[in-house]
Amino acid sequence: xxxxxxxxxxxxxxxxxxxxxxxxxxxxxxxxxxxxxxxxxxxxxxxxxxxxxxxxxxxxxxxxxxxxxxxxxxxxxxxxxxxxxxxxxxxxxxxxxxxxxxxxxxxxxxxxxxxxxxxxxxxxxxxxxxxxxxxxxxxxxxxxxxxxxxxxxxxxxxxxxxxxxxxxxxxxxxxxxxxxxxxxxxxxxxxxxxxxxxxxxxxxxxxxxxxxxxxxxxxxxxxxxxxxxxxxxxxxxxxxxxxxxxxxxxxxx
Numbered sequence: 001x002x003x004x005x006x007x008x009x010x011x012x013x014x015x016x017x018x019x020x021x022x023x024x025x026x027x028x029x030x031x032x033x034x035x036x037x038x039x040x041x042x043x044x045x046x047x048x049x050x051x052x053x054x055x056x057x058x059x060x061x062x063x064x065x066x067x068x069x070x071x072x073x074x075x076x077x078x079x080x081x082x083x084x085x086x087x088x089x090x091x092x093x094x095x096x097x098x099x100x101x102x103x104x105x106x107x108x109x110x111x112x113x114x115x116x117x118x119x120x121x122x123x124x125x126x127x128x129x130x131x132x133x134x135x136x137x138x139x140x141x142x143x144x145x146x147x148x149x150x151x152x153x154x155x156x157x158x159x160x161x162x163x164x165x166x167x168x169x170x171x172x173x174x175x176x177x178x179x180x181x182x183x184x185x186x187x188x189x190x191x192x193x194x195x196x197x198x199x200x201x202x203x204x205x206x207x208x209x210x211x212x213x214x215x216x217x218x219x220x221x222x223x224x225x226x227x228x229x230x231x232x233x234x235x236x237x238x239x240x241x242x243x244x245x246x247x248x249x250x251x252x253x
Contacts, residue, residue, distance in 0.1 A: 037061070038060060040060075040135055040136040040137050041059075042056070042135035043057075043100060043101075043134035045086045049087065049088075059135070064111075065112055068112045068142060069110070070139055071104065071106040071125060073137060074154035075105045075154040075158035077101075077103050077158045079103070082101065092131040096132070097131045098131065099135050099138075100134045101138070102162055103161040105124075106124075106126075107122060107123070107125075114142065124154070125146065126147075126148050126157035127140045127145040127161055146160075166198075170195075171186075181206040181207055185212075185213070186203050188200065188214045188230075189214075191225045191230060196225070197224075200230050201229060204228075212225075212230045213231065214233045216235060217237050218235060218237070221235075222235060
């Protein structure tokens with residue numbers, strides 16, 4: 001019997017992170033850089049469309065209030081929502097920046113007075129955003145920031161908030177792995193996606209006795225998921241009787 005099913009088809013993160021290097025690329029030479037402390041460079045989608053609509057642009061640097069923290073961005077990440085926003089299909093929440101980027105990692109530049117005892121200038125941090133991660137600077141609420149472990153790079157830190165916290169929330173709280181973390185069976189749809197690959201590793205990290213089944217779109221993805229700890233994979237483009245395959249393999253484990 002499947003005890004926990006995780007649907008993550010719309011929560012895909014790519015393997016690519018946008019690092020500080022990209023803000024120093026040759027593309028920046030095509031714009032006139034404003035070096036004042038009130039301006040910064042950001043990636044803007046001038047019109048809805050494909051990747052070609054993205055460009056570096058001078059924009060105003062965020063200002064903070066008592067509850068926010070200004071971070072100099074070292075790396076951000078690419079999520080499905082970013083690509084949808086670029087195409088004009090996923091607008092940012094009301095009042096939020098139109099700069100893309102739902103997560104970022106970097107170094108604190110300025111701290112609002114209500115968080116001066118929690119954070120300080122120079123701290124390495126990562127966190128979730130409503131928008132604004134594809135820029136030299138971005139503004140976080142002080143409560144959503146997390147310290148980057150010392151053994152992780154900024155690029156690795158930027159890949160954690162959206163994907164790994166989504167997977168952890170689904171597994172630990174919704175799947176109630178906190179109540180019984182071992183001898184569980186999980187079915188993960190879109191197993192080779194960002195959240196899927198995180199979920200495989202998290203479930204196995206709770207206990208090797210947990211069984212992980214995945215559905216994916218190719219045999220190559222099955223092997224990839226198995227390399228992360230999945231026990232069995234189904235290529236839904238080839239095998240259409242998923243119920244039979246799952247029951248057969250569950251009964252054989």
